[in-house]
Amino acid sequence: MAMDDLALFLNEHEEEAVEEFRKRIMVGEHDQFNGIIHLNGQAMYRMVADYLRSKITHEDIKQLAYKVAHERNQAQINIGDFVFNVCMGRELVLKVLQKGPFPAAALLPAIIKINECFDIFLVHAVSRYTELKESDLEEKKLFIERSHKDRLTILGQMASSFVHEFRNPLTSIMGFSRLLKEDYPNLPYVDIIENELHQLNYRVSQFLLVSKKGAVHKNKEVFSIALLFEEILSFLYPNIVDVNAQITCTIDPMLLLDGYRDEMRQVFINIISNALDALQRKNGDKEITINGYRNDEMTAITISNNGAPIPRDLLPVIFEPFFTTKELGTGIGLYVCKEIIERHGGVITCESSDQQTVFSMYFKDS
Template sequence: MPLDDLTVFLDEHEDEVVEEFRKQVVSEHGHFRGVVHLLGKAMYRLVVGYFRSQISHEDIKQLAYKVAHEGNQAEISIGEFVYSVCLGRKLVLDLFQKGSFPPFTLVSAMIKTNECFDMFLVHAVSQYTTLKDNDLEEKKLFIERSHKDRLTILGQMASSFVHEFRNPLTSIIGFSRLLKEDFPSLPYVDIIENELYQLNYRVSQFLLVSKKGVIHQKKEIFSIYKLFEEILSFLYPNIVDVNAHINSYIDPAFMLNGYRDEMKQVLINIISNALDALHKKAGHKEVVIEAFQNGKTATITIANNGAPISSDFLPVIFEPFFTTKELGTGIGLYVCKEIIERHGGTIMCESSEEQTIFSMKFQGTGLPAKL
């Protein structure tokens, strides 16, 4: 029986094969129901047209693109799509076994069928992958835009609230200082003053998130050594409460060009986090601070031997609103990263069972031209 007769045989069994294709695909993937009949018919007519030389390679490509587009619109996964095409190929090849074809005709038909399906599948999967990637990229852009909008709104809300909050807070801090000067032996004034400074520090964090906390600041060249002295004095009650040992190795000549109050906020945040990590640790508790310059590069590291940060969390600890603390805001490390980058530096974190290290590196713009 010649090849032309085989195409007549295919015409006669089209409805039977397409129906069987529909049943099997719907049985495996129920949500395929809306497009499965059209897909089965399209693939079957593709084979018949290819056998009759009525369909070119370009026609196969265009049909593959069309089918891929419809499958993507129907939200069919690429795995389901490949399964359906392979099933269509199998049903056509099985059909050939039912006819009384000579071996030569049968082998030629199988080769031509596989050739047709292979071309169709390559083009369809390629286009399908492109469409899916484009969809994912659009969703990613939408999420990023939504996230930025959310940050903008929260920043505006925080700025508005914090400015209203800061005025009375400044007055209270001022009067607490006067109270301390007039009544130096009055109990609890030191505690009140320390808590007010902590509150003022949190307020400054929200101002920096809103991008409005640096409008009136000017850059200055300041000593990192003296800044750490001031910070460790400020955090002394927390250090005593945790019973932590502070070991510092700071180059007295280390100078930085930038916003002193912002850098103070960064270092307070990271040391405070280190103390929090040591709070429940038994045995020796230690925070090691190193700060030194080497040519045009300067490095600050703050390490603690407390509970490690999970490897799952390390990639996202500098993201806004991410926190592992029960009452955390999730903006502390995000603000730190923003400030460090504003000073032309980078910040990273490494954590193991032995220690957690926050490293800050500055070069070029963050360093003064002359010491």
């Protein structure tokens, strides 16, 4: 009968306990359930009284915990605030009982049972809340992935059409610029026109590598990495001069790679171009260092610069499609680099600090 007396005493003091709970709970400013949270406290208060009478089961506690967890997830609250409110509710229940005319011998088993009730509630509520949060994050992740795929599909379709509308006249203009240079070698500005056309052709090729047409390859070949970088640095020379960057290129002349030369050319141009962009805003010495060497039966190529570092929180997403920090960037450059390198059986990583940013590429032997 002692438990029934305690439960009855709790029922008699329900109104004042719930009002005290309503005044003390932590509620977020934008919580859509702001005005009714105290009703969950009231439901929990009644459940404690019924638990003392053994009128409810653990399953009943679980059902209330799940209901509250769903509301708290919808409200987008801090789980710490929720736990605080539950613990404060527990404190109020125990405080009410301490006001009653009950001996310690009667209170002790009641306190144990009340704590058990709150513990079961908290375990189920927090577990369910965590599951819901993880489910929401997974749904958002899937949505983002689908959005990326949709955008890549659209981009691929646009690029496929773009190649017919743009590539043919561009090729003609590049051909005529070469003829013009041969016929009039001293004609001013031809070199600038030719370089800009090559840059434009490079940008178009980036989009093509994202499309289905970009996946159509010529035959693989074994080519010299040192000679490829010599060609690339010559191609980028006007940009290097414009930025006033110092290039140090140390590549083993015997270093070879078996793959698609034009695709790897795209990768290295992109990474060096990004390095030049990073150095554009730097004061003092501007340095780009390129190294190529053999490392444990692997071909390693690193390209580093001493420009502004990539923020730590952005490093994990720089290879994601459409991610860019440039005002007019497309966000596909590093994504394409990663795709190409992985098609070659390699990996690409990036490390960035205040001293330097390093892109490292590793290719296993075939």
